[in-house]
Each structure stands twice: as C-alpha cells, then as structure tokens.
Amino acid sequence: MSQKIDLDHGRFRQIIRGKIKQNLRKYISQGEMIARKGKDKVSLPIPQVDIPHFKHGGKQQGGVGQGQGQVGDSLGQGEDGDQPGQGQAGDRPGEHLLEIEVSLQELAEILGEELELPRIQPKGTEKIIAWKDKYTGIRSTGPESLRHFRRTFRQALRRQISMGTYDPAHPVIVPIRDDKRYRSWRSEPLPQSNAVIIYMMDVSGSMGDEQKEIVRIESFWLDTWLRSQYHGIESRYIIHDAMAKEVDRDTFFKTRESGGTMISSAYKLCAKMIEDEYAPDQWNIYPFHFSDGDNWSVDDTVTCVELMKTKILPAVNLFAYGQVESPYGSGQFIKDLREHFDEDERVVTSEIKGKDAIMDSIKDFLGKGK
Amino acid sequence: MVASGLRRFPAYLRDIQEEVEGYARGYGLDFFPILYEVLDYKTMNEVAAYGGFPTRYPHWRFGMDYEQLAKSHEWGLSKIYEMVINTNPAYAYLLEGNSTVDQKIVMAHVCGHVDFFKHNYFFSKTNRKMIDGMANHAAAIRRHMARMGQDVVEDFIDTCLSIENLIDPMSPFIVRKREARAAEGGDGGEDGDDVPRLRAKQYMDKFINPPEFLEAQKKKRDEEKRRARKRFPEEPQRDVLQFLIHHAPLDGWQRDVLEIVRNEAYYFVPQAMTKIMNEGWASYWHSKILTEKALTSAEIIDYADANSGVLATSPGRLNPYKLGVELFRSIEDRWNRGRFGKEWEECDSMDAKRDWDRRLGLGQRKLFEVRKLYNDVTFIDEFFTLEFCVEQKFYTFGFSERSGNWEIMSREFKKVKDTMLRQLTNRGQPFIFVEDGNFENRSELLLRHQHEGVDLDMAQARDTLRNLHKVWTRPVSLLTKIEGKGKLLRCDDATITEKSAEYV
Numbered sequence: 065m066s067q068k069i070d071l072d073h074g075r076f077r078q079i080i081r082g083k084i085k086q087n088l089r090k091y092i093s094q095g096e097m098i099a100r101k102g103k104d105k106v107s108l109p110i111p112q113v114d115i116p117h118f119k120h121g122g123k124q125q126g127g128v129g130q131g132q133g134q135v136g137d138s139l140g141q142g143e144d145g146d147q148p149g150q151g152q153a154g155d156r157p158g159e160h161l162l163e164i165e166v167s168l169q170e171l172a173e174i175l176g177e178e179l180e181l182p183r184i185q186p187k188g189t190e191k192i193i194a195w196k197d198k199y200t201g202i203r204s205t206g207p208e209s210l211r212h213f214r215r216t217f218r219q220a221l222r223r224q225i226s227m228g229t230y231d232p233a234h235p236v237i238v239p240i241r242d243d244k245r246y247r248s249w250r251s252e253p254l255p256q257s258n259a260v261i262i263y264m265m266d267v268s269g270s271m272g273d274e275q276k277e278i279v280r281i282e283s284f285w286l287d288t289w290l291r292s293q294y295h296g297i298e299s300r301y302i303i304h305d306a307m308a309k310e311v312d313r314d315t316f317f318k319t320r321e322s323g324g325t326m327i328s329s330a331y332k333l334c335a336k337m338i339e340d341e342y343a344p345d346q347w348n349i350y351p352f353h354f355s356d357g358d359n360w361s362v363d364d365t366v367t368c369v370e371l372m373k374t375k376i377l378p379a380v381n382l383f384a385y386g387q388v389e390s391p392y393g394s395g396q397f398i399k400d401l402r403e404h405f406d407e408d409e410r411v412v413t414s415e416i417k418g419k420d421a422i423m424d425s426i427k428d429f430l431g432k433g434k
Numbered sequence: 435m436v437a438s439g440l441r442r443f444p445a446y447l448r449d450i451q452e453e454v455e456g457y458a459r460g461y462g463l464d465f466f467p468i469l470y471e472v473l474d475y476k477t478m479n480e481v482a483a484y485g486g487f488p489t490r491y492p493h494w495r496f497g498m499d500y501e502q503l504a505k506s507h508e509w510g511l512s513k514i515y516e517m518v519i520n521t522n523p524a525y526a527y528l529l530e531g532n533s534t535v536d537q538k539i540v541m542a543h544v545c546g547h548v549d550f551f552k553h554n555y556f557f558s559k560t561n562r563k564m565i566d567g568m569a570n571h572a573a574a575i576r577r578h579m580a581r582m583g584q585d586v587v588e589d590f591i592d593t594c595l596s597i598e599n600l601i602d603p604m605s606p607f608i609v610r611k612r613e614a615r616a617a618e619g620g621d622g623g624e625d626g627d628d629v630p631r632l633r634a635k636q637y638m639d640k641f642i643n644p645p646e647f648l649e650a651q652k653k654k655r656d657e658e659k660r661r662a663r664k665r666f667p668e669e670p671q672r673d674v675l676q677f678l679i680h681h682a683p684l685d686g687w688q689r690d691v692l693e694i695v696r697n698e699a700y701y702f703v704p705q706a707m708t709k710i711m712n713e714g715w716a717s718y719w720h721s722k723i724l725t726e727k728a729l730t731s732a733e734i735i736d737y738a739d740a741n742s743g744v745l746a747t748s749p750g751r752l753n754p755y756k757l758g759v760e761l762f763r764s765i766e767d768r769w770n771r772g773r774f775g776k777e778w779e780e781c782d783s784m785d786a787k788r789d790w791d792r793r794l795g796l797g798q799r800k801l802f803e804v805r806k807l808y809n810d811v812t813f814i815d816e817f818f819t820l821e822f823c824v825e826q827k828f829y830t831f832g833f834s835e836r837s838g839n840w841e842i843m844s845r846e847f848k849k850v851k852d853t854m855l856r857q858l859t860n861r862g863q864p865f866i867f868v869e870d871g872n873f874e875n876r877s878e879l880l881l882r883h884q885h886e887g888v889d890l891d892m893a894q895a896r897d898t899l900r901n902l903h904k905v906w907t908r909p910v911s912l913l914t915k916i917e918g919k920g921k922l923l924r925c926d927d928a929t930i931t932e933k934s935a936e937y938v
Contacts, residue, residue, distance in 0.1 A: 069479075075588075076498045116893075116897035118597075118894065118898050120890065126832030126853065128752050128830055128831075130753070130756065133829065134842065135842050
C-alpha cells in the first residue's frame, strides 16, 4: 500500500544519501561508524539536515520541572543529547546533527557510486546450486494436495449459474471433475556464487595501534562492499608474526605480539586453507594482506613469491596487499611484490599512508571489478 | 479523504461518540461537529507528520518527521493516541486497535480541544477551512514545482521555513491604519511633480507662484519626503515575513511560496501559544466526563492506568497536560471557595487562609471565562501562585558546568515563575525585528535581536542569516548581544563577518 508520505520520505532519504556521499571521506577516515554498526545497519550523524532557525542558545537557558528532589540534585548527564528539556544545540559550533540509520546495503551502494567501483564479475559461469519452486498460476490438473479450494468453488459456481442450476435461496455448490483447479508451479534455478575473504595481518611488534585501526577501518569497508556483491560470503582471519594462526574476528583486531615477521607463514596457511576448504571453481576467493612491509629476510620474501605464484594466485580472484606506513617498518615488501607481479592483473598493492588515504586505497583494491 | 489506511467508522465507536458528546454538552462544552477517522498506525504517523492534515505540499521535512515518528513507534517509545485539528467541522483521528476505554478517553479529550478551538480568543482569526487551505497550498506548490523544477522550489521552501518563526503572533488582532497609508505612499508618492501652489486666478498665477517659489517649495517637499523615508520601516517591524513579502525582490512564484509558509505559520501559532491551556482544558474534561459519567466500574483501572501515563512527570521536563490540568483545578477550587480578590490577597493569617471558604461556587464559571480569554503566558502569569508552586513541587533546573550535569537549581517561587514565563513568551523564540530596510543607505537589511537575557544560538543564527540573504539578495545584518557585548553579524554572499557594535 503506497502512502503520500512515501514521496516525502523518499525525498528525505535522497537528501540523506547526498549528505553521506559528501561526507564519505570523513566517515571513512574517522572510522566512527564502525562503532555504531548493528546487525545490518549503521547509524550515522548527518550534519546540516535540519532547517536552521533563530533560536536561543542552550546552556544559559535551563527550564522548569516538577517533582521530588533537593536543590543540587542531578537530573542526568549533559552529554549526547540526553539532557532534559530543551536541546543543547549550541554545544558543537556549526553543526546540527541528526542521527540516521542506513542499511549496509545502501552504504555499499553509496560507496560504490562515490568511488565509481565497477560491479564485480564473479569468475566462471555462475554455478547453479539450488532450484527453488515457485507457485505461478492455476491449471486444471494436478495432485489433490494442491487443489485450490476457492478457485475450484468459484469455477463450480460459474458453471452452475450458466447452466441455471444455481438457486440463491438454497446455495449448494457441488464441484465436478472439470471444475477442479490446482496450483501450478515452476522451478527456478537459483544462481549462487560464493565468496570468501581471507584477511591476513602482521601483528609483529612494529605494527602499532594506529596501524591496526587503519586495517580495521579498511576491512570494514572492503567487507561492506564485497557483501553487497555476493550473496553468501565468509570471512576468515589469519594473524602472523613469525608464526601464523587462524583466529576469530575479535582476536584479529586486538592481538598484539612482539615477535619478528615471517610473511611466508601466513601465505602458507592461506594456501592450505584454500586447498582444503575452498575449491577455486566454486569459490570467489579474496585474500587481503596487511603489513608494515617489514619482512624477516630476503629468503622469506622469495618463499612468499614462490607460494603466491604456485598456490595462491591460480586460485584467487584478487590478491590484495595493503602496506600500512609504520615508523619501524622498512616498507620493503611492497617493492618486492611490485617487482615480481607488476604485470599480474590479479595482484593489487596499495600503500596506506594514514587514515586519510584509506578511501584511495579502497579504490585501488576494488577498482578493478574482480 | 485519507484514502489509504482509512477504516469505516464502526457503530460501537459512533455510540460512544454520541454518549460522550452528550455528557460534554451537558457540562456546557460547545464544540464544532467532530468527524472521527480510525487510522492504522502507519497512516496515523503519516497524518501526524503532516501536522494532522491529510494533504500538505511536498517537502522532505515531512518525510523526516515521519521517519522519526515511525522509528519511535517501532521501538515502542511513543504512540500517538489522538490527534485533532482546528477546523470546522473538526477532524479527529483514532488509532485502530486501541481499547474501548482508550477511545472513550480520546473522544472526551477531543471534545475539550474542539471547545477550546471554537472559543479561545487566540483561535478566533484562524482559518476554519484549513483542510482546503492546505490542499490549495499543496496544489499551488506542485504547480510551481512543475514549472520551475522540484529542486529549485524545494530549496526555496527550505529557505522560507528557516525564517518561518519570524512572525508577529499578535498581528491578526491589531487593526493597522498605518499599513494602508504606507501602501498608498509607496505607490502614489512617485508622481511628485505636483508641487503645492498658492491659490490664484489663472492669469495671476505667474506672479503669485513664480518659478523660484515653486523651486523652493519643491525642495522643501523633497526634504520632507527624504526625512520620512529615512526610517524604513517607520517602526521596527516584527512580522519579518510580511516585510519580505512586500519589499524583497522576489519572483512571483517565490512570493507565493513565502506567503504560503507565512500563512501556515500563522495558522499554527495559536496552538503553540496555548499548548498548556489547551492540553490542560482537554485533560480536565476527559477526566471529569469519564470519572463522573462515562466509565463503567469495569473500566476504572484501565482508565486510571492510561490517565496516569498522560499526566506523568519526568525530571527536567514540563508536562503541559499535568501543569494545565492542575492549574485549571486550582482555579476552580479557588473560585469555588472565594480565594481571590483584595481580601484574600491582603490576608496575613495563615490559619485564616487555610480554612478560607466563602462557598461562592464560581469555579465552573471562572473556568469557562479563562478558556475564552487567556493564552499560556497570561494564564501562568495570573494563576500560577506561590501556593500552587509549592504544592505541585516545581523547581528550576540548569546546566552545571562544575558537574557536567543538569541539576535542580532552585525551588524559589519567583525564579520558577520567571523561568516559566520566559520560556513561554513568544513561544520561547527570540524577538527579531526588521530595524532598517535601507541599512547604511545601501538597501541592505538590518535585523535586531531584542535581547531578553539569553543569547542566540550562533551557529544556527549564521545559517539563518544566509537564508535571509537568499531572500533579500542584498547583504543582511543582525544586531545582537553575545555574552553581554553588542555584535553585528553581516552576511554578504556566502561570507559572514562579525564585528562588535553598539547595542542599545
């Protein structure tokens, strides 16, 4: 049922969308929306939506209340718009904020439009995994269990009226064989493409909190976009220093180790994971690796390159390496990768200098439409 | 009317309506015919977002309000029980699925509101056919949108809404003689060649009115005219919208849009001016009608539950229903017992006051008089007494920088009353006047904020000034006071400059 308000509401959402687009870079670099993420929605503070008026400032004003309490008793915290009575609007200059909920799907669309991300072409032909039955119409034959009661009686009534055997004073309707109507169905193929994202992160001593924050923000956006492109998607998390192990999402972003760095350990685990669980012909595979680019030895780098060439690259859609700048890292690894895989379409590298560079880096990673 | 979500008005509700309205008339309430519509919650939220009207002009703000209403309904934070609009016949909405007791309360409450709409002086100039008015506005705006483009018109509506509070709520009641003269002067003043001459026969004219004399006369007249023109408007004008409609360089459609926004603002203003009285009056009557007449004994508990929800107070929030109904009851009690007038005021004996009862029985009569003649400001000013303040446990609160909390500041009667009156005066909005329409002799606009002890919200003031500039097209300035010092904000194109200025 459509309502008049839908037009105005749609208009409002459109304006919100525009505002989000305008402020996307800020939202991305501040990473604040991750904290506000619910199951499939985020809540965003939108500036400058409400209409400004000449009005009184907040704090000088106060108000009148009614009830128990001594002078000096608190009525509640002054923070976060939770204050009693009037709004506390003069608090943050230049902004009148409105909290708006946006679905992750919508957010991904906005991200896609703003960064001009191409839609991902799932590799191979889409595998048909399931058939789904849909009731589409009515037919005159079928199993009794699918008989359409109402349509059957309607048909009988129609026949009786046209034959003149229907008596309104004594409405008895008896369907005969020809009146019976059954539901008919069609089986529709349900194309489904699966995808897995394998996140790998260097948690050695040289990766500080700020570097991890960058990875966290970036992975949120990568996740959001890829989720909008595939129906079923899995995420796996690998951390490594000199050793690699698989962890859950929470641990992934919180762990801090102090050891040295052997990137090959992570790649080995990743290759094993793909081999064991994700057959390349059925899965779209996205390994993302984040590090500060400081590898233990030249030999290890050689091992890494070898692993990628033989095991990883043949299986994946895209291999992305993001190098976060750190005061300790040499940043050598990205150069090595570029040297070996410069020609390779499947490998994307990106240097992330700071939070402001996250948006560009997302474009580097996802801009190829793979 | 509201096509979607409209339910047929069921017979049992019609019966309740007849019963309740019968009681209400018995008490002396006199209201326009009331037409109820039963709405599902979605349509209820829609109509609420449109301010109670089935059709409004298209604008995203209604969508925003709808989203907030729908959200808070979904989360169970709020539920709209009733809505009634000031028209003749009055339209009221009932929420589908409410219990019979709830609907009874709502209908009795609505009788109170509609009686108030019909008789309160401040509603006397409102358009009682506003449903048509709003629909006409919607049609006009849609027409402008079709011609000018939706974005252009919507942007301009945003601009107008930003200044919609700059009106003079009292102006419908003031008969202005001067306005006619100003219009006359504006049109007829230009053909100024007709210099006054001394009376003379035609053949003597050359001698009695020689060219030098005519020249001098002309000069004198121009001088007078210039002096008159120096102040424009002659007196500071509070209806800024009216001033802009008359004097801003607007296109035809823009003037039309601004007039629509102004018209609707004036329609809604009496409701903002009488919120406490209106809700108090309706609550007084729903509780009287229900407890004395309409309730069956089985319904008492449900009624008490619903009613206590309506009248509940929470810290730091003034409930207009509660304040209004208690004040009306206090008035009734005082006039019943004769607790008013010189004798009462001058009585110093607390004992005598405590047992004061003259058995006058004037309560009901006084109530009907009050509902006719007062608005919130005069209502509080006259009837909010020390005894009432203490008995009802009122306090003032404010923000404490020290603790970062909102705290109870005082229970002193004078402070409570002052704060309350300040918040109600001009609906809690700052007073803004058009001071000069030819500021610095450069056809700039100067507005003046009449500072009443509270500074303006500067962030909003700047944005509002930008919007005013869009309408006036020449630079717009605002004279105000910040932290005790005079300040002049000037908006020229997109840039805003601030400098200290003398504020007298």
